[in-house]
Amino acid sequence: MVGMSVLRAGAGFAARLNPLKHGFSNGRLLTRTVPKTESAAVRYGSHGKQMFVFKPSDYYDRRFLHLLRYYILLTGIPVAAIITYINVFIGEAELAEIPENYVPEHWEYYKHPITRWIARNLYDPPEKNYEKMMALIEIESEKAEMRRTQMDVRKLMREKGDGPWYHYETMDKSLIDYSPKSTPDN
Amino acid sequence: MPDGFDKDVYPVPPRRTPAVEKQTGLPNPAEILIKLFQYTVDVPVTTFRDWVERQHERNRFFYYQQKFRRVPDLTECKLGDHLCNYEAEMQWRRDHKVDQEIVKVIKERLGACQQREGNSYLQNCDKEMNQFRQVSKAYQSRYGDLGAYGSAQKCLMKQKHRMIAERKEATAAED
Numbered sequence: 001m002v003g004m005s006v007l008r009a010g011a012g013f014a015a016r017l018n019p020l021k022h023g024f025s026n027g028r029l030l031t032r033t034v035p036k037t038e039s040a041a042v043r044y045g046s047h048g049k050q051m052f053v054f055k056p057s058d059y060y061d062r063r064f065l066h067l068l069r070y071y072i073l074l075t076g077i078p079v080a081a082i083i084t085y086i087n088v089f090i091g092e093a094e095l096a097e098i099p100e101n102y103v104p105e106h107w108e109y110y111k112h113p114i115t116r117w118i119a120r121n122l123y124d125p126p127e128k129n130y131e132k133m134m135a136l137i138e139i140e141s142e143k144a145e146m147r148r149t150q151m152d153v154r155k156l157m158r159e160k161g162d163g164p165w166y167h168y169e170t171m172d173k174s175l176i177d178y179s180p181k182s183t184p185d186n
Numbered sequence: 187m188p189d190g191f192d193k194d195v196y197p198v199p200p201r202r203t204p205a206v207e208k209q210t211g212l213p214n215p216a217e218i219l220i221k222l223f224q225y226t227v228d229v230p231v232t233t234f235r236d237w238v239e240r241q242h243e244r245n246r247f248f249y250y251q252q253k254f255r256r257v258p259d260l261t262e263c264k265l266g267d268h269l270c271n272y273e274a275e276m277q278w279r280r281d282h283k284v285d286q287e288i289v290k291v292i293k294e295r296l297g298a299c300q301q302r303e304g305n306s307y308l309q310n311c312d313k314e315m316n317q318f319r320q321v322s323k324a325y326q327s328r329y330g331d332l333g334a335y336g337s338a339q340k341c342l343m344k345q346k347h348r349m350i351a352e353r354k355e356a357t358a359a360e361d
Contacts, residue, residue, distance in 0.1 A: 091242030093249035109252045116249075130276070134269055141268040 086113055196298050254280060260338045278338035285325060292321045 045051075090113045098104060106125035107116045157163035208214075257277050263270035296318045299311040327348065332340050 088238050089241050090245070091238075093247050096248040096250060098250045098253070104250050104252075108249055111249050134272060137268045137272055141266070145266075 083114070195295060197302075199302055260342050275338045278341065282329060282336075285329065289321055289325050292318050 092113065093108075093111050093116070095111075105120075106127065107119040110116045110119055153163070154165065157165040254277070257273040258270060260271065260274040260278070263274055292314075296311065296314045299314045300307040303310045328345070329336070329341065330344075332344065
C-alpha cells in the first residue's frame with residue numbers, strides 16, 4: 001500500500017520532469033500547465049492572494065460607531081458653529097473703569113458674551129438672591145424672637161399668676177356639699 | 187504674555203543677541219527655517235487674528251469690576267442680629283476670595299522670576315521670594331486651618347486664640 005503511493009509519487013515526479021512523455025509541445029513552454037497527478041489543479045484568479053476573506057462580522061461595531069458619530073455631531077456641529085460665530089464676530093468684552101454716576105447692570109460684570117446673555121436672560125441678579133436670603137433670615141429671626149418671648153411670658157404668668165393667662169374656671173362655691181365633713185364623727 | 191503687563195513687576199530681560207560674523211559664503215539654515223516658519227505659519231495666523239480683531243472693533247462693549255460697599259464687621263454686630271451676621275459673613279467670603287487671588291498673583295510673580303532668571307534664580311529672585319514667604323505666612327495665619335466649612339465666626343475665633351497666645355507669650359517673656 002505504501003509502496004503504491006511511493007510509486008505513484010515517483011511516476012508523477014518523473015512525468016513533471018520529463019514533459020516529452022506526456023506529449024507536450026516544446027515550443028509553448030510558458031503556456032503549458034503541469035497538472036499534479038495526485039491533487040486537482042487549483043487556479044487562482046487573484047494569483048494566490050486571499051480575496052474572499054473570512055472574518056467575524058463587524059456590522060454591529062460599525063453601526064455603533066456610525067450612530068455615535070451621527071448623534072454627537074447632530075448637535076455638536078451647530079453648537080460649535082454658533083460658538084465660533086460668536087467668538088469671531090461678537091467677541092469678548094473689554095475691561096474698563098466704571099464711568100461716573102453709572103451703575104452697571106448685573107450682567108455687565110462678565111466677560112464672555114454667552115455668559116452675559118445667560119446672566120441677563122436666565123439667571124436672577126445676585127442682589128435678588130442676597131435680598132431673598134436676608135428676607136428669609138429676617139422672617140426666621142422674628143419667628144424665633146416671638147417664640148422666645150411667648151415662652152418667657154408663659155413661664156412668668158404661670159408662676160406668678162397675675163397675668164391674663166392661666167385663669168381656670170372654678171365651680172360655684174355654693175354648690176359644694178360640706179355634709180360629709182361637717183361633723184367629726186362621719 | 188500679551189501686551190498689557192506691568193513692566194516693573196515683570197521686567198523684560200536685556201537682549202543678548204551677538205553680532206554676527208559670517209565666515210562662510212553658505213546661507214544660514216536657521217535663517218531659512220525661520221523665514222519658512224514665518225511665511226507658512228506666522229503671517230497667515232497674524233492676518234487672520236487681525237481680521238478677527240477688526241470684526242470685534244465694530245461693536246465694542248465693556249465689563250467692569252464690581253465694587254462692594256463695606257458693611258459692619260462681625261465684631262460690630264450685636265448678638266442676636268442675624269442680618270448683620272449674614273452681611274458680615276458675605277463680606278468675609280468676598281475678602282477670602284480676594285486674598286486667595288492675591289496669593290496666586292504673588293506666586294505667579296515668583297514663577298515668572300524663576301523663568302526669567304533661568305539657572306541663577308536662587309540668588310536673583312530674593313525680593314519675590316521674600317514677598318511670597320511673607321504673604322503666604324500671613325494667609326496661613328489668618329485663613330490657614332479653617333477647613334472646608336470655614337466661616338467668619340471661625341476665623342474670628344482663630345484670631346482670638348492667636349491674640350491670647352501672643353499675650354501669654356508676652357507675659358511669659360516679661361517674667
